[in-house]
Amino acid sequence: MAVVPLARKPLTFAERTYVPQILGGLKITIKRFFQPTETLQYPEQRPEIPKNYRGVPTLVRDPNGREKCVSCQLCEFVCPPKAIRITPGEIAPDAPTAHVEKAPLAFDIDMLRCIYCGLCQEVCPEEAIFLQNQYSMSGYTRAEMVNNKDRLYELGGTLPDQHYKWDKKKAAEVHGAAHH
Amino acid sequence: MADFFFNLHPVIQGLIKGLAVICVIFPFAGACSMAERKVSAWIQGRPGPNRAIPIWFAWVPVLGPALQKIGAFHLLADGLKFLFKEEPTPGHVHKFYFTLAPIVAMIPAFTTVTVVPFGAYLDAAGRVIPLALANVDVGLLAVFAVSSLGVYSLILAGWASNSKYPFLGGVRASAQLISYELSMTLSVIPVFLWINAPGQPGTLSLAKVVEFQSGALQSWTAPGWGGVWFVFLMPVSAFIFIVSLFAETNRQPFDMPESEADLVGGFHTEYGAFKWSLFFVAEYSHMIVGSGVFTLLFFGGWNPLPWLPLATLAGWLHLAHAPLWLGLLSILIFLVKVAVLIFVFMWVRWTVPRFRYDQVMRIGWKQLLPLAIANLLAYAIAIAVIQK
Numbered sequence: 001m002a003v004v005p006l007a008r009k010p011l012t013f014a015e016r017t018y019v020p021q022i023l024g025g026l027k028i029t030i031k032r033f034f035q036p037t038e039t040l041q042y043p044e045q046r047p048e049i050p051k052n053y054r055g056v057p058t059l060v061r062d063p064n065g066r067e068k069c070v071s072c073q074l075c076e077f078v079c080p081p082k083a084i085r086i087t088p089g090e091i092a093p094d095a096p097t098a099h100v101e102k103a104p105l106a107f108d109i110d111m112l113r114c115i116y117c118g119l120c121q122e123v124c125p126e127e128a129i130f131l132q133n134q135y136s137m138s139g140y141t142r143a144e145m146v147n148n149k150d151r152l153y154e155l156g157g158t159l160p161d162q163h164y165k166w167d168k169k170k171a172a173e174v175h176g177a178a179h180h
Numbered sequence: 181m182a183d184f185f186f187n188l189h190p191v192i193q194g195l196i197k198g199l200a201v202i203c204v205i206f207p208f209a210g211a212c213s214m215a216e217r218k219v220s221a222w223i224q225g226r227p228g229p230n231r232a233i234p235i236w237f238a239w240v241p242v243l244g245p246a247l248q249k250i251g252a253f254h255l256l257a258d259g260l261k262f263l264f265k266e267e268p269t270p271g272h273v274h275k276f277y278f279t280l281a282p283i284v285a286m287i288p289a290f291t292t293v294t295v296v297p298f299g300a301y302l303d304a305a306g307r308v309i310p311l312a313l314a315n316v317d318v319g320l321l322a323v324f325a326v327s328s329l330g331v332y333s334l335i336l337a338g339w340a341s342n343s344k345y346p347f348l349g350g351v352r353a354s355a356q357l358i359s360y361e362l363s364m365t366l367s368v369i370p371v372f373l374w375i376n377a378p379g380q381p382g383t384l385s386l387a388k389v390v391e392f393q394s395g396a397l398q399s400w401t402a403p404g405w406g407g408v409w410f411v412f413l414m415p416v417s418a419f420i421f422i423v424s425l426f427a428e429t430n431r432q433p434f435d436m437p438e439s440e441a442d443l444v445g446g447f448h449t450e451y452g453a454f455k456w457s458l459f460f461v462a463e464y465s466h467m468i469v470g471s472g473v474f475t476l477l478f479f480g481g482w483n484p485l486p487w488l489p490l491a492t493l494a495g496w497l498h499l500a501h502a503p504l505w506l507g508l509l510s511i512l513i514f515l516v517k518v519a520v521l522i523f524v525f526m527w528v529r530w531t532v533p534r535f536r537y538d539q540v541m542r543i544g545w546k547q548l549l550p551l552a553i554a555n556l557l558a559y560a561i562a563i564a565v566i567q568k
Contacts, residue, residue: 022531030527037225038225039225039226
């Protein structure tokens, strides 16, 4: 191993007076003084939300406007802080989507409990619940912080669907190739 | 108008002038606090306060948003907040002295303004007449004597708060302010040795110091001593003076009495609302007066440039016979210099970290004071040789 002898230089007189260091610091700060600021003026300017951002959980519809949730309650049971509460309901027999059979009667997510973990999205077999871009939730009362079904659909909107699972099932039933 | 004013009783005249100066200094100090926030923000790459705007100002097209952006309304909002918010007095303080301390802080801060000349005009005979509330012959001595009373407010506040952090702050304040007063006073003596010839009536007047820096350019090859600002003649004096000024006004890196990192808030820990803001106004007033004195002593006062005295400028602008306009111009020149110095104060504050207490004492006693004495001796000998 090569040994590199390094001399410990004593401080020069200028260094001991501390003045050149202060002047150097002043130079740095005055440069910074004239540079543009980097602050985002928040309410007017919004941050760019990265892909796969986990914001407020929302319910989504498929491109045909069908509500995708079938109230299986898996999300309710997997939810670690027990923020989700679903009241399952039936779809009326004369509705065009009657073969889906179930839809939530009520769907409440308490945003004071939600920890934005995304397990609900992961567990959902229907791809009906998504954590989307919404990052700021505010309200004046506790009740306002509970998102009900209407609010959840309003926040969620419509997302593209790759499967059209229930349309395929219906088509299969009609053409007699049902596989269940 | 002017005749009416000069026919008034001198006491009433003095009162009006005094109120006018306070009306200038108080908002100036407030503006300094705003400037401080803005300067710190810009140095740290932030925009700083830029939100508050009364609705009727938002309707003004360009001016309104511009004022909003520089935070002018935050200044008003802060002032109003300090004026109207609840003012709790802690139960464990000595109430009388606790209330007295901010008042004692304000009095020297505003009193020193009276002896500081802040401008000049030319009279009919072409002589330069300084503008000051009281152009007394003791000038600088009065400033030093009165401004050092300011330390009593810190000690009083620290002691009357009756808790340990303010107490430590008060003790630090007394030790620090007394230490640096010595170097400060010693550093300006060469200036007065220079302007006072032996055998003639002596003066400590600040206006006289400026007079000695107002020589016109003699010729390009030999410009003459008269026009040189003292900062070029006596750089070491100027350096000692400005360092001591930082310490005397409790500014970073010497803000031992406050040092919020180790003493919570130092001497004003127990204070809130209007009393607290009075301490701040006093601190900024000290800064303004200190910068003013520094400008007068070392930066040529109201003379625009070295070898370019006010009288010459007045000749160029044909203002020699318009004392009002010339007076305003000289005040403007003076204020610009003071503002630059105050910016330097802030610039240093947001650059240099606070010294440790033992370092402050070491710098004061073991470095600045010997340097000041050596400087004084060197200049005394040099002046004796030159003036012989």
